[in-house]
Amino acid sequence: MNLNFTPEEESFRAEVRAFLAAELPADTREKLSTGRRLTRDDMLNWQKILHRRGWGAGMWPKRFGGQEWNVVQQHIFDEECATANAPPQIPFAVKMVAPVLMAFGDAAQQEYFLPRILSGEHWWCQGYSEPGSGSDLASLRTRAVRDGDDYLVTGQKTWNTLGQYADWIFCLVRTQTEGRPQEGISFLLIDMKTPGITVRPIITIEGEHEVNDIFFDHVRVPMRNRVGEENKGWTYAKFLLSHERTNTAGIGNCKRALARLKQVAATRLVSGRPLLADVRFRDRIARVELELRALEITNLRVLSAMSGEGRAPGPEVSALKIKGSEIVQELAELHMHALGPAALAYRADAANVPGEYFNLRKTTIYAGSTEIQKNIISKLVLGL
Amino acid sequence: MDFRYTDEQLALQDTLQRWISRDYDFERRRSLSRSERGYSPEAWAHFADLGLLALPFPEEFGGLGGNPVDLMVVMEQVGQGLLLEPYWSTVVLCGGLIRDSGPHPLQQRVLPEIAAGRMKLALAAHEEAGRYELCHVECTATRRGAGWTLSGAKTAVLDVPSADYVVVSARTAGGATDTDGISLFLVKRDAPGLTVSEYQTQFGGRAGDLRLESVVVDDAAVVGEVGKGFAVLQRAVDGAIAALCAESVGIVTALNQATLSYLKTRKQFGVPIGTFQALQHRMADMYIAAEQIRSMAIVAAVSADSEDVAERHRAIVGAKAYIGQAARFVGQQAVQLHGGMGIVEEHMVSHYFKRLTMIDLTLGDADYHLARYSDTLAA
Numbered sequence: 001m002n003l004n005f006t007p008e009e010e011s012f013r014a015e016v017r018a019f020l021a022a023e024l025p026a027d028t029r030e031k032l033s034t035g036r037r038l039t040r041d042d043m044l045n046w047q048k049i050l051h052r053r054g055w056g057a058g059m060w061p062k063r064f065g066g067q068e069w070n071v072v073q074q075h076i077f078d079e080e081c082a083t084a085n086a087p088p089q090i091p092f093a094v095k096m097v098a099p100v101l102m103a104f105g106d107a108a109q110q111e112y113f114l115p116r117i118l119s120g121e122h123w124w125c126q127g128y129s130e131p132g133s134g135s136d137l138a139s140l141r142t143r144a145v146r147d148g149d150d151y152l153v154t155g156q157k158t159w160n161t162l163g164q165y166a167d168w169i170f171c172l173v174r175t176q177t178e179g180r181p182q183e184g185i186s187f188l189l190i191d192m193k194t195p196g197i198t199v200r201p202i203i204t205i206e207g208e209h210e211v212n213d214i215f216f217d218h219v220r221v222p223m224r225n226r227v228g229e230e231n232k233g234w235t236y237a238k239f240l241l242s243h244e245r246t247n248t249a250g251i252g253n254c255k256r257a258l259a260r261l262k263q264v265a266a267t268r269l270v271s272g273r274p275l276l277a278d279v280r281f282r283d284r285i286a287r288v289e290l291e292l293r294a295l296e297i298t299n300l301r302v303l304s305a306m307s308g309e310g311r312a313p314g315p316e317v318s319a320l321k322i323k324g325s326e327i328v329q330e331l332a333e334l335h336m337h338a339l340g341p342a343a344l345a346y347r348a349d350a351a352n353v354p355g356e357y358f359n360l361r362k363t364t365i366y367a368g369s370t371e372i373q374k375n376i377i378s379k380l381v382l383g384l
Numbered sequence: 385m386d387f388r389y390t391d392e393q394l395a396l397q398d399t400l401q402r403w404i405s406r407d408y409d410f411e412r413r414r415s416l417s418r419s420e421r422g423y424s425p426e427a428w429a430h431f432a433d434l435g436l437l438a439l440p441f442p443e444e445f446g447g448l449g450g451n452p453v454d455l456m457v458v459m460e461q462v463g464q465g466l467l468l469e470p471y472w473s474t475v476v477l478c479g480g481l482i483r484d485s486g487p488h489p490l491q492q493r494v495l496p497e498i499a500a501g502r503m504k505l506a507l508a509a510h511e512e513a514g515r516y517e518l519c520h521v522e523c524t525a526t527r528r529g530a531g532w533t534l535s536g537a538k539t540a541v542l543d544v545p546s547a548d549y550v551v552v553s554a555r556t557a558g559g560a561t562d563t564d565g566i567s568l569f570l571v572k573r574d575a576p577g578l579t580v581s582e583y584q585t586q587f588g589g590r591a592g593d594l595r596l597e598s599v600v601v602d603d604a605a606v607v608g609e610v611g612k613g614f615a616v617l618q619r620a621v622d623g624a625i626a627a628l629c630a631e632s633v634g635i636v637t638a639l640n641q642a643t644l645s646y647l648k649t650r651k652q653f654g655v656p657i658g659t660f661q662a663l664q665h666r667m668a669d670m671y672i673a674a675e676q677i678r679s680m681a682i683v684a685a686v687s688a689d690s691e692d693v694a695e696r697h698r699a700i701v702g703a704k705a706y707i708g709q710a711a712r713f714v715g716q717q718a719v720q721l722h723g724g725m726g727i728v729e730e731h732m733v734s735h736y737f738k739r740l741t742m743i744d745l746t747l748g749d750a751d752y753h754l755a756r757y758s759d760t761l762a763a
Contacts, residue, residue, distance in 0.1 A: 001386065001387060001388070001389065001453040001456075001682065001685065001686060002385060002386045002686075003385060003387075003682070003683075003686050004385065005385055006385070009385070072385065262761070276761065276762055277762060279755075279758065282758045282761055282762060283754060283755070283758045285758075285761060286705075286754055286757050286758035286761055287754065289761070290680075290702050290705060290706045290754075290757065291676070291706070293680070293683065293702060293706075294676040294677075294679045294680045294683075294706055295676065295679075296679075297679035297680070297682060297683060298675050298676055298678075298679045300385060300387070301387045301675075301678075301679065304385050304386065304387050305387075316675075319671070319672045319675055322672060323672065323676070371665070373668075374664065374665040374668040374669070375661075375664070375665075377668040377671060377672070378664035378665065378667060378668050381668075381671060382644055382664075382667055382668065382671060383644075383648070384644075384647060384648070384658040384659070384664050384667065
């Protein structure tokens with residue numbers, strides 16, 4: 001039993017830290033440390049900086065331009081980035097569509113798309129959920145009908161994150177209506193500039209434009225942009241979701257939010273005394289800090305087992321998702337309460353702390369809601 | 385980073401598991417808890433043979449030089465088997481206290497005896513008026529010639545009925561709640577003037593309240609330095625709390641196994657009750673809680689012998705606070721999901737739940753330790 005990182009891992013951490021200190025743009029750091037939003041350029045610029053260092057996609061195989069980091073190295077990288085207020089990488093490209101292309105795409109797709117993901121040239125978004133298909137994703141109805149060497153895609157995707165910035169979208173579409181719902185799904189790569197695509201903002205609870213409805217009206221997609229076989233898309237979709245679940249606990253992000261909360265509580269004076277002197281408020285911080293400490297170790301136990309056994313994340317990561325999302329919500333809630341009556345004001349122009357609280361309600365809903373995660377645990381871990 | 389037990393630790397775990405399933409099943413345990421002694425001297429002798437009683441002591445005192453993670457392995461099984469033997473009191477708590485009390489003839493006198501299974505100890509550190517506060521010491525020790533005279537009362541002294549000696553905290557200077565001026569004494573349990581009112585504990589172990597009326601001990605009975613007993617006590621208690629955390633891991637593991645198996649076999653409305661989503665989700669929460677509990681017990685174990693007092697303190701009080709709350713959830717829900725069977729004395733689940741409840745009440749409950757952890761944030 002040894003909770004220490006190896007000397008190699010520690011020196012990797014030092015390397016990442018030094019890189020972040022030297023290369024992270026000051027305005028990006030400033031925005032993230034005060035809870036403000038990043039622009040498309042902020043994010044893509046950061047991807048370009050990472051790419052110059054060879055860290056555009058650390059976990060990728062070397063032949064695709066990665067470093068073949070193991071899960072522990074990736075964890076260290078993510079944690080250091082969060083601590084330094086560096087942007088998280090947009091997951092849809094590096095962590096989601098890319099592994100699918102590597103595993104199931106053809107050579108032409110790999111050669112065209114992967115370098116453009118690495119370099120930050122392409123912004124990707126995800127076309128999974130539909131108005132009638134949330135947790136029950138396989139019931140999706142967006143149709144792709146063959147027309148010569150193309151598909152014509154018609155339907156609606158929703159909860160699409162930052163699609164207003166995207167160059168490309170990966171979509172699950174229905175290519176067959178007979179048989180089990182899972183059996184008629186295909187995985188398409190669609191250029192967002194194709195005629196017939198309409199992006200309509202969904203303004204979420206805090207007043208921001210983060211997600212969209214995307215409408216497809218006879219959108220022409222060449223067959224060469226289908227990944228793998230027709231009607232086998234469900235397999236690729238599940239593969240993708242298992243990759244989405246690495247770093248699902250979001251430990252680095254939680255640590256950053258906790259540090260921010262503690263700083264606010266230590267400096268916010270109430271009649272001359274720091275808020276931290278309020279025992280009831282401090283106890284709530286103590287509780288969430290302990291929950292996070294436990295989760296940090298649980299997460300490391302999972303990572304350690306994965307890197308030791310060289311396997312993909314299993315259903316146990318559902319526990320990490322459940323706890324990590326609850327913790328990040330609790331931290332945002334406490335931060336809001338730390339402000340007291342000042343939190344009543346809606347502020348679109350600056351750090352909108354209550355907005356973050358409202359926005360983060362999404363974390364227990366997206367990427368498999370808490371209830372879906374519990375179904376997964378109960379079926380795949382407990383055998384119920 | 386490595387979260388696996390070593391091969392030796394796995395072998396130890398295996399030995400204990402096999403011994404429990406062969407010689408210490410539920411019925412055997414029940415009859416032991418009703419016996420006069422309340423534990424098995426044969427088991428104790430067996431522990432000595434296995435080296436368990438020598439585990440955490442340095443080799444120079446007949447020990448095996450084991451670390452807190454080795455103890456974690458044992459304590460997990462103490463939990464799984466709901467063992468009644470005074471292992472924690474004697475070896476972990478009092479043995480650890482004497483081991484860490486500084487170079488002293490007492491170490492040579494006591495540790496080899498514990499290791500050989502010839503001496504058992506109990507800690508008398510709580511007083512009625514102090515609740516969990518170990519610095520609340522009204523019991524006095526006064527100089528008398530070459531020795532000391534102890535007077536006062538101690539409460540909730542676990543395992544005292546089977547103990548040969550009791551480690552007693554007494555005040556040699558200062559006010560009732562000062563941390564300075566507390567001294568520790570090794571007192572023979574049958575010393576003149578020492579009366580023990582014995583009782584059973586909630587889960588079938590043994591304990592007692594002490595009255596000390598002019599109990600005379602000599603200078604050689606002082607553990608550590610006069611007036612500086614609190615730090616020694618605190619350190620021993622930290623190690624003992626880490627062990628209780630590990631015991632909790634064993635119990636919640638056993639409870640989750642039992643509950644899961646019940647959900648799969650118990651039928652209502654013609655189907656196993658584990659097909660009901662309300663129960664599935666509760667079980668998933670119990671699974672998550674058990675994983676988090678294990679993580680915190682690991683933190684406690686690896687910090688238990690840290691020389692950095694502040695870091696050790698934070699890790700230990702944090703773990704006790706977290707596990708107290710999370711284990712209460714698992715225990716209560718295990719009972720709930722067993723339905724009526726969960727509150728039946730004949731069923732193991734009720735005993736596991738009672739033991740978890742006792743652990744929370746031992747050396748500070750979840751709220752008490754949360755407050756102490758919270759105080760470290762303000763510092």
